[in-house]
Amino acid sequence: MTDVSASDRGQAEEDTVWVEEVPLLDRIPRGILMTFVFVVFVALWQLATSLDLVSSIVLPTPLETFNDMIFVGKNLLTGQYMLPALWITTKEVIYGFALAMFLGFSLGILVGETAFGERAIMPYLVALDTMPKVAFAPLFVAWLGFGIESKVALAAFIATFPIVVGTAAGLHAADENSRMLFKTMGASRVQTLIKMKLPMALPQVFTGLKIGAVGVMAGAITAEFLGGGKGFGELIRVAASQLNTPRVFSLILYLSLLGLALYALVTFAQRKIVFWQRDSVGARFDG
Amino acid sequence: MSASAARIDAPPVSGEAVYELTSVHKTYARNQVIALEDVSITLRKGSFSSVIGSSGCGKSTLLKIMAGLIPPTRGRVVLRNKPVTGPRRDIGMMFQQATLFPWRTTIENIVLPIEIRDGRAAAEKAKEKARELLEIVGLKGFEDVFPNELSGGMAQRASICRMLITEPAVLLLDEPFSALDELSRDTMNMELQRICNEQHATAFLVTHSIQEAVILSDQVFVMKPRPGRLAEIVDIDLPRPRTLDMMTTPKFGELVDYIRSLLDKGEDL
Numbered sequence: 001m002t003d004v005s006a007s008d009r010g011q012a013e014e015d016t017v018w019v020e021e022v023p024l025l026d027r028i029p030r031g032i033l034m035t036f037v038f039v040v041f042v043a044l045w046q047l048a049t050s051l052d053l054v055s056s057i058v059l060p061t062p063l064e065t066f067n068d069m070i071f072v073g074k075n076l077l078t079g080q081y082m083l084p085a086l087w088i089t090t091k092e093v094i095y096g097f098a099l100a101m102f103l104g105f106s107l108g109i110l111v112g113e114t115a116f117g118e119r120a121i122m123p124y125l126v127a128l129d130t131m132p133k134v135a136f137a138p139l140f141v142a143w144l145g146f147g148i149e150s151k152v153a154l155a156a157f158i159a160t161f162p163i164v165v166g167t168a169a170g171l172h173a174a175d176e177n178s179r180m181l182f183k184t185m186g187a188s189r190v191q192t193l194i195k196m197k198l199p200m201a202l203p204q205v206f207t208g209l210k211i212g213a214v215g216v217m218a219g220a221i222t223a224e225f226l227g228g229g230k231g232f233g234e235l236i237r238v239a240a241s242q243l244n245t246p247r248v249f250s251l252i253l254y255l256s257l258l259g260l261a262l263y264a265l266v267t268f269a270q271r272k273i274v275f276w277q278r279d280s281v282g283a284r285f286d287g
Numbered sequence: 288m289s290a291s292a293a294r295i296d297a298p299p300v301s302g303e304a305v306y307e308l309t310s311v312h313k314t315y316a317r318n319q320v321i322a323l324e325d326v327s328i329t330l331r332k333g334s335f336s337s338v339i340g341s342s343g344c345g346k347s348t349l350l351k352i353m354a355g356l357i358p359p360t361r362g363r364v365v366l367r368n369k370p371v372t373g374p375r376r377d378i379g380m381m382f383q384q385a386t387l388f389p390w391r392t393t394i395e396n397i398v399l400p401i402e403i404r405d406g407r408a409a410a411e412k413a414k415e416k417a418r419e420l421l422e423i424v425g426l427k428g429f430e431d432v433f434p435n436e437l438s439g440g441m442a443q444r445a446s447i448c449r450m451l452i453t454e455p456a457v458l459l460l461d462e463p464f465s466a467l468d469e470l471s472r473d474t475m476n477m478e479l480q481r482i483c484n485e486q487h488a489t490a491f492l493v494t495h496s497i498q499e500a501v502i503l504s505d506q507v508f509v510m511k512p513r514p515g516r517l518a519e520i521v522d523i524d525l526p527r528p529r530t531l532d533m534m535t536t537p538k539f540g541e542l543v544d545y546i547r548s549l550l551d552k553g554e555d556l
Binding site for chain 2: 175181199
């Protein structure tokens with residue numbers, strides 16, 4: 001074939017071999033890129049504080065925060081007063097998550113599997129879900145007191161909805177062929193649910209669980225802010241009221257470790273249970 | 288009724304009737320569509336039949352009725368002298384997709400119909416038979432492999448085993464290999480013929496491919512749409528066993544052309 005434009009381009013390009021060029025950014029390992037972002041972030045933070053762009057009461061220096069993290073870390077490791085506080089918050093999160101899973105699966109199956117649930121109950125769940133759930137915190141405190149119960153309740157209340165939605169959506173994910181196959185095998189409704197629909201729903205169930213795992217932390221801490229108690233949220237509230245911002249920062253960072261641990265636990269469970277799901281970017285980040 | 292020529296290998300079409308449909312009508316009440324009008328079909332023991340027709344000719348409806356998934360509006364549907372009133376274990380079915388469940392190993396997928404009907408213990412016992420079936424379809428050694436690791440053709444072989452595990456009296460095949468590439472498709476069709484022969488199976492295939500219908504079948508039911516009805520039954524008198532080479536013979540070409548002409552007439556309506 002003759003190509004006029006090609007011959008126009010002349011001699012120089014004739015022995016050029018056309019190979020794929022990997023963009024520079026794609027060739028750098030992810031760890032290095034992440035470290036780079038971290039260093040830039042800390043540098044900007046340091047700059048903002050040392051140039052006095054913001055008051056040190058509002059924003060502590062990176063070094064102050066780091067020192068306080070060491071202090072809090074020592075406190076936790078040596079089992080001083082912060083450790084029981086962390087333990088209380090951890091319990092709230094675990095109980096809240098367990099309760100949310102129980103409610104989420106039950107309601108999710110009710111809504112996803114029965115026509116009654118889908119038509120009569122789902123609208124109420126959607127209505128509840130659109131409400132600012134944190135606003136229920138004072139109610140839970142009034143009903144359940146200042147102890148751990150009111151925190152567990154709010155944590156579970158927030159985390160239940162994504163699990164319901166994930167379970168219900170997952171139950172609808174079964175394809176036409178699988179349904180037909182189970183029908184031709186004469187499977188009962190319960191058999192179809194247990195042997196086909198639920199396993200097929202698992203990837204979406206885990207998406208709901210991951211969103212729930214994030215929500216459960218927010219719920220526990222918010223309830224502690226609003227309803228007292230002796231948890232980590234209370235430590236943050238006290239530190240903030242004393243204008244001890246480095247302490248607030250370091251407590252938040254430790255708290256985020258708890259959230260991260262819960263998220264990692266869910267991801268680990270997903271890898272083990274939904275072993276057939278491809279380990280793709282989607283699976284890692286959103287299920 | 289027939290596209291001429293003497294039968295060399297008569298038995299399949301003259302065997303005892305296994306599946307009989309008499310004047311089957313199906314009207315979908317919701318939109319007043321007549322999906323099937325007066326369809327009568329007889330499948331004889333050990334025969335291979337295909338149904339072919341453009342989309343909307345009622346093939347899927349016919350297959351669903353034969354599988355006991357939906358009832359006909361009128362007409363008799365009788366398998367082995369017993370009316371079909373719902374899904375039955377003597378009806379085996381295979382779909383376009385292999386539909387293996389990824390959390391079960393190949394052999395666990397194959398014994399699933401037994402597990403559903405007779406429980407876990409029976410399924411465990413059926414594994415012996417499943418191994419034999421796997422060997423027949425050439426999947427020996429893949430018992431404990433998960434479906435993710437099987438190719439498309441291998442997955443369909445496994446789903447053949449799953450269909451055969453209950454020893455069904457009739458095999459309903461809904462375009463079983465249309466998702467495969469053409470080369471695997473030809474191979475799988477020959478495999479299907481061999482397996483059906485070995486199992487003395489009565490098979491009923493829904494397909495879009497005239498070649499596929501002709502190379503596999505003893506008789507081809509040609510259907511026309513709006514309303515879905517049987518236009519003609521074409522006897523395929525190619526000798527058995529069929530080989531892929533037969534696809535180049537004049538006889539094969541004649542039959543394909545004849546069926547195509549029948550289908551083209553349907554287009555005018």
